Amino acid sequence: MLQQHLAILPILIPLFAALLQLLPWGNRPQPKRRAIGLLASILTLIAAVALLVEVQQQDMLVYLLGNWDAPFGIVLMVDRLSALMMLITAVLALPVLIYGCYAEDNLGSHFQALYQFQIMGIMGAFATGDIFNLFVFFEVLLISSYALMMHGGGKFRVRATLHYVLLNLLGSALFLISIGVLYGVTGTLNMADMAVKIQSLTGDQAMLAKAGSLMLLIVFGLKAAILPLHFWLPQAYSTTTGVVAALFAIMTKVGVYSIIRVYSLIFGADANELALVAHDWLWIMGLLTLVAGAIGILAARDLRLMVAYLVVISVGTLVAAFSLSSAATTGATLFYLIHSTFITAALFLLADLMAFERGKTASRIVSGKKMANHSTYATFFLIGAIAIIGLPPLSGFVSKLMILESAAANGHNFWLWGAIIGATFVMLVAVTRAGSKMIWHTLSGKASEQSAPLGKRIALASLLSLTLLISIFANPIRQYTDAVADQLTDVDSYPVHVLKRAGGEHE
Amino acid sequence: METLYSVTVGILTACSIFLILRGRSFPVVVGITMLSYAVNLFLFSTGRLTIDGAPILGTQDSYADPLPQALVLTAIVIGFAMTAYSIILAVRTRGEVGTDEVSDSDSSSEGKR
Numbered sequence: 298m299l300q301q302h303l304a305i306l307p308i309l310i311p312l313f314a315a316l317l318q319l320l321p322w323g324n325r326p327q328p329k330r331r332a333i334g335l336l337a338s339i340l341t342l343i344a345a346v347a348l349l350v351e352v353q354q355q356d357m358l359v360y361l362l363g364n365w366d367a368p369f370g371i372v373l374m375v376d377r378l379s380a381l382m383m384l385i386t387a388v389l390a391l392p393v394l395i396y397g398c399y400a401e402d403n404l405g406s407h408f409q410a411l412y413q414f415q416i417m418g419i420m421g422a423f424a425t426g427d428i429f430n431l432f433v434f435f436e437v438l439l440i441s442s443y444a445l446m447m448h449g450g451g452k453f454r455v456r457a458t459l460h461y462v463l464l465n466l467l468g469s470a471l472f473l474i475s476i477g478v479l480y481g482v483t484g485t486l487n488m489a490d491m492a493v494k495i496q497s498l499t500g501d502q503a504m505l506a507k508a509g510s511l512m513l514l515i516v517f518g519l520k521a522a523i524l525p526l527h528f529w530l531p532q533a534y535s536t537t538t539g540v541v542a543a544l545f546a547i548m549t550k551v552g553v554y555s556i557i558r559v560y561s562l563i564f565g566a567d568a569n570e571l572a573l574v575a576h577d578w579l580w581i582m583g584l585l586t587l588v589a590g591a592i593g594i595l596a597a598r599d600l601r602l603m604v605a606y607l608v609v610i611s612v613g614t615l616v617a618a619f620s621l622s623s624a625a626t627t628g629a630t631l632f633y634l635i636h637s638t639f640i641t642a643a644l645f646l647l648a649d650l651m652a653f654e655r656g657k658t659a660s661r662i663v664s665g666k667k668m669a670n671h672s673t674y675a676t677f678f679l680i681g682a683i684a685i686i687g688l689p690p691l692s693g694f695v696s697k698l699m700i701l702e703s704a705a706a707n708g709h710n711f712w713l714w715g716a717i718i719g720a721t722f723v724m725l726v727a728v729t730r731a732g733s734k735m736i737w738h739t740l741s742g743k744a745s746e747q748s749a750p751l752g753k754r755i756a757l758a759s760l761l762s763l764t765l766l767i768s769i770f771a772n773p774i775r776q777y778t779d780a781v782a783d784q785l786t787d788v789d790s791y792p793v794h795v796l797k798r799a800g801g802e803h804e
Numbered sequence: 805m806e807t808l809y810s811v812t813v814g815i816l817t818a819c820s821i822f823l824i825l826r827g828r829s830f831p832v833v834v835g836i837t838m839l840s841y842a843v844n845l846f847l848f849s850t851g852r853l854t855i856d857g858a859p860i861l862g863t864q865d866s867y868a869d870p871l872p873q874a875l876v877l878t879a880i881v882i883g884f885a886m887t888a889y890s891i892i893l894a895v896r897t898r899g900e901v902g903t904d905e906v907s908d909s910d911s912s913s914e915g916k917r
Contacts, residue, residue, distance in 0.1 A: 429875060436882050443889065452900045459829060459897045460906070462890050466836045467824065469886070473843045473879055480872070481850035 303351060304360035304375045306344040307383050307420040310337050315413035330409040331398045337413060338391045341420070345380070345387035352380040353777075356784065357794045359426070367796045368490040374426025374795055377781040381631065382423040382554050385638055386547050388763070390416050396646055396756040397540040399749075404449040404538065411448075415441040415544065422551050426795060428479070429486045431555065432472050435520070439465050442548065445541045446533060457536040464519065464529050472516040478509030489795035492563045492788055495571055503570040510564050514575045517559070521552025521612050523579075524586040531593060534605035539649020542601070543760075546642035549608055550634060553615050557627075561785045566622065576620045583617025586610075587716045591723040600648040600660040600731055604641060607685055610720055611637035617716065618700045621707045627782035629699035632775055636692040636767050640684045643760040647677050650749050650757065651735065662731045664738035669748035675736045677761060682728045684764040687721050692767035697721065699775065805853060809845070816842035829894040829904045836890065840883035847876050 299306075314337030318330045351358060352375060360373040375383075394412060402408035418438025425431050443465075446458045480486055482505050483494040498506055515526070522530040530549070534542045556579065564574045590610035597603040611633070618630040648660045651674055658665030668674055680691070687693035697717060704710045767774060784790065816838055823835025851869030859870035898904045 429878075433878065433882075436886075440886070440889075443893075447893075455893070455897050455900050459890075459893050462886075462893055463829075463832055463836065463906075466886055466890060467839070469882070470836070470839045470843045473847055473875075476875075477843075477847045477850040477872075480875075481852075486871070 300351075302360070303344065303348055304358045304373045304424060305362075307341050307348065307387065308417055308424060310341045310344060311413040311417040311420065313337075315410040315417065318410040318413065319407070327403065327409075331402070334394055334409045334413060335391075335398065338387070338394050338416075341416065342387040342391055345384040348375060349380045349384050352377050353780075356790070359795050368485055368487045371430050372426045372487060372795060373424045374489065374791070375424055376791075377777070377784050378554070378557065378631070379423045381635075381777070381781055382550070383420055385550070385635055386416065386419050386423070389547055389638060389642055389760075390544070392756045392760045393540055393543045393642060393646070396543070396753050399753050401538060401540045405447070408445070408448055411441045411444050412544070415445060419547060419551060423554060426488050427486050428488055428491065428559075429476055432469070432476060435472065435551075436469065438548070438551065439469070442545065445544070446537045448541055449538050451536075453536045457532045461529055461533045468516050468519040471512055475509045475512035475516065478505055478512070482506045482509065487795065488558070488562055489791040492565070492568070493792050493796075495563055495568050497569075499570060506571055507574055510559075510571065510574050511578070513559060514556070514578060517552045517555045518582065519552070521549050521556060521616065522586075522609055523552075523582045523612060523616055524589055525582075527586060527589065527609050527612075530609060531597075531602055531605040534608065534645070535599060535601040539601075539645050539652075542605075542645040542649075543642040546608065546638050546645065549612050550638055553612060553619075553634065556616065557619055557785070561622075561627075562788060562791060565788050566786070567788050573622060576622055579616050579620035583613050583615070583620055584712060584716050586613030587617060587720050589613070591720045594727045595723060597727070598662050600651065600662060600735065601645070603662070603727060603731055604644045604648055607644065607724070608637075608641050610724065611641060614697075614700065614717060614720070617713055618704065621704060621713070623703070623707060624779070624782040624786050625703035625706065626700065627785060628775065628779035629696065629703045631778040631781055632699055632771075633696040635774065635778075636684070636696045636764065639760060639763045639767070640681060640693065643677075643757060643764075644681050644685060646753075646757045646760065647674065647681055650674065650753060651678075653749055654745050654747050655735075656745055656747060662734050664734055664740060666742070667739040667744035669745050670754065671736070671739075671744065673754060677757060678732050678736060680761050680764065682732055684761075686724045686728055688725075690768060692764045692771070695768055695771050805855075809849060809853060813842050813845050813849070816845070827906055829897065829906050832906060833887070833890050833894055837883075837887050840879070840887070844876050844879055844883070847879060848872050 314333050317333050322329045358375040362371045415438055418434050418441060421434035422431060422438060425434055443462050446461060447454060482502050483491050485491050485494055495506060519526040534545060560575050564571050566572050587610055590606050590613055593606035593609060594603055597606055615630055615634055618626050652660035654668040655665045684691040684693045687697040701714055701717060704713045820835045820838035820842060823831045826832060851872035854866055854868045857866040857868040858864060859868045861867060
């Protein structure tokens with residue numbers, strides 16, 4: 298019974314948790330809301346693990362909502378990629394929520410419920426197999442993110458949120474236009490069905506579909522923060538609270554996921570006239586995003602801003618590597634995606650803790666007071682820096698090595714090697730400078746007396762320890778991501794799975 | 805009818821883009837509202853324009869596509885809620901920052917919480 302509905306559980310659990318949290322819970326509602334939130338996050342994690350196991354056995358779970366047959370009703374399509382992304386989200390959500398439960402959720406109202414709605418939207422975007430439903434889940438996650446980004450209030454935060462909201466409203470409008478164009482041309486919204494219909498387009502129809510697909514690229518590029526559309530990210534991520542920024546580490550990955558999904562399934566290598574329509578753009582824009590991120594990181598004078606640019610760099614790496622469109626690079630790219638999500642989230646939390654304990658100097662990269670837990674943060678910073686820069690032996694090194702190695706088989710490797718290694722060097726310089734300024738060059742005198750709660754440090758440590766786990770279990774993880782990549786290249790298997798119940802009589 | 809319809813959508817979109825490129829948040833919000841009207845009309849036309857056609861098969865010779873109507877309905881609901889939210893946010897920004905200029909007037913704001 299539960300097995301049958303497994304695909305929708307990661308969406309339903311956060312939804313019900315959020316609804317419960319919104320109920321009036323007496324005079325002191327916060328402890329109860331926290332308990333519900335933590336329980337829901339644990340349940341979501343269990344459901345995500347179960348999904349991953351299930352997907353390994355039977356390739357793809359297809360869940361017909363309301364039991365309407367596939368191309369007519371909305372369908373959830375959990376393949377290996379979706380299951381992986383959902384597991385990443387669930388694993389990230391738990392420690393970040395634990396961190397948030399230490400009084401961070403008192404800064405504004407309904408943090409806990411918004412958090413669960415956010416998770417619901419992200420899970421839904423990963424699970425859905427219908428492109429209009431993808432838009433709806435994008436809106437669900439965006440609406441919660443608008444409110445979460447405002448969490449805590451303040452002048453700069455409100456303004457950054459206004460920019461973020463207006464940009465994303467524009468993005469949503471473009472999303473609708475491109476969906477409209479694609480629907481007008483293909484007559485379907487189901488992604489697997491659309492992949493079939495796209496193959497037979499020719500002439501004017503193909504040109505229309507191409508326009509639609511490139512407009513979609515703008516939308517996803519905005520979410521993922523690819524070069525000309527990345528300017529909102531540093532300001533938004535560096536002004537919001539640490540918890541929210543850490544959760545948002547997965548948000549750019551939603552954009553990257555959508556790019557991977559749409560441009561490998563619908564506009565993949567089999568799409569005849571529209572084959573790999575966006576890959577040239579992705580290649581150039583990915584490389585330029587890498588460069589832009591590297592420049593930004595050198596210019597950043599605030600640790601939070603620096604981490605925000607590290608997110609931009611990781612997006613650039615992901616997009617450029619994906620655009621090479623070979624199974625091996627895609628496998629390596631997904632491995633890097635796992636690593637970069639966790640490590641950037643951990644760095645946002647670390648910047649938040651350091652800012653709290655440094656007091657007045659906050660997270661600006663200047664010498665300040667000695668922190669109360671100085672040596673702990675120094676260790677965390679060292680681990681985080683090694684992982685994000687990509688020095689041996691942690692996961693950053695492993696994943697970058699995988700990308701470079703798999704790219705070597707392609708003709709383009711000079712540019713990708715140059716960009717990634719160059720960005721790595723710049724990251725090394727910038728992160729080392731930040732670390733030495735903030736941790737070694739402390740002012741003489743007493744250490745700060747503000748000490749962050751132990752639970753926050755433990756939550757951060759557990760997030761950071763994931764980088765160790767990824768390095769140790771690199772082989773099984775890589776085998777899984779390779780399996781994901783194989784499934785993505787096997788476009789023909791999607792219609793078989795998704796449309797199998799739709800008999801020929803409706804056509 | 806197609807010409808009139810497409811010209812209407814085109815003019816709405818052009819005006820909204822002009823408004824979105826303005827430097828103050830109020831015209832931008834109005835522009836985004838207008839853009840959402842244009843988008844809704846556009847979505848409606850993706851099922852092809854038919855007159856006097858019920859969205860039911862087998863009752864008449866010509867029938868309308870029901871799906872774009874459902875899409876437009878969803879888009880209207882979401883668009884309306886988001887417009888309301890962005891207006892509140894713009895008002896609050898006006899109150900807290902003291903100006904409704906969209907651009908950063910002071911570069912010193914960078915990085916401060």
